[in-house]
Amino acid sequence: MFWSAWLLGTSLGLILTVLDYFLPTLSRLLNFVLAFGFFVSGVFFTADQIPSNALPYLLWNPMLHINEMMRSAWFSVYDSQVADPAFVAVTITAMLMLGLAGERLMRRFAPE
Template identity: 30%
Template structure:
């Protein structure tokens, strides 16, 4: 038993070390070589939110919820960008780590998990910095619902993991799908509830929009920042179900065909 425990502990250590090494490699390539590095990760959403605030403040007297434009749009834009960025990163995991996947100690799941962990931590830090900055700059009296905020992030993370894992296979076997996916995702920026509340959309469009799991993520996030907002249309079970279905088929396909994908890219 002692020998078996030591063997399992050694394997866990090697697995953890490979994941950490992949995370450090991506930190160096994604942020260490770009001008500004991690500073740009904060500056980009700030610039986007500033533009949205300026444009829509001219069109409307107040946002659809609350009275602060940056807070309203940040609660929609930041979770949406977290999902889209993480989905793209996970989708490119095999291509990015292909040279290292030739080693027996590194698996395709290590590549996916390392990208998931690093980009989730990065986006969480960016989210906290931006939201705290908005609340402090405008001196807002916000009553935070932390369980709702964490659940919104959990839903977004699950969706990104599931869709990203399925795309990791599809991007590798059919590179043209990456371009098609990017085109299909463009309307999602307008259809995910960043600019409006689901409750204000008339039927049957409200039901159609509810099939987009990101609308549930954004509505749940807004519930966490606006105490008067009742996100009664949110269905976490639906979002998690979509995530699990995509994750199941993504892992199934990668487990069966990852060696073929590696050999084709060699």
């Protein structure tokens, strides 16, 4: 499970590096967006504590699934009903492909 958090961070870093290259003012807004993402990723609460009307929206966050899988692995009495390893794997693969394609595009436009 820990490798998936690392791969998600690496792929997000690749995407944000490419976006920052083409949109330099993005880095000012990025701190607020990442802080919000941290608080809704299930670090301070479990998915069972999320209101049922907000849960479908927060389940689009792959870090919530990773945190739930880590809790299930660490605590034997906790069994997450919402953690989906397939969603995490597909999201990481898509983000990594997008980040690597963007990095290739960035090399084409980079000054010599």
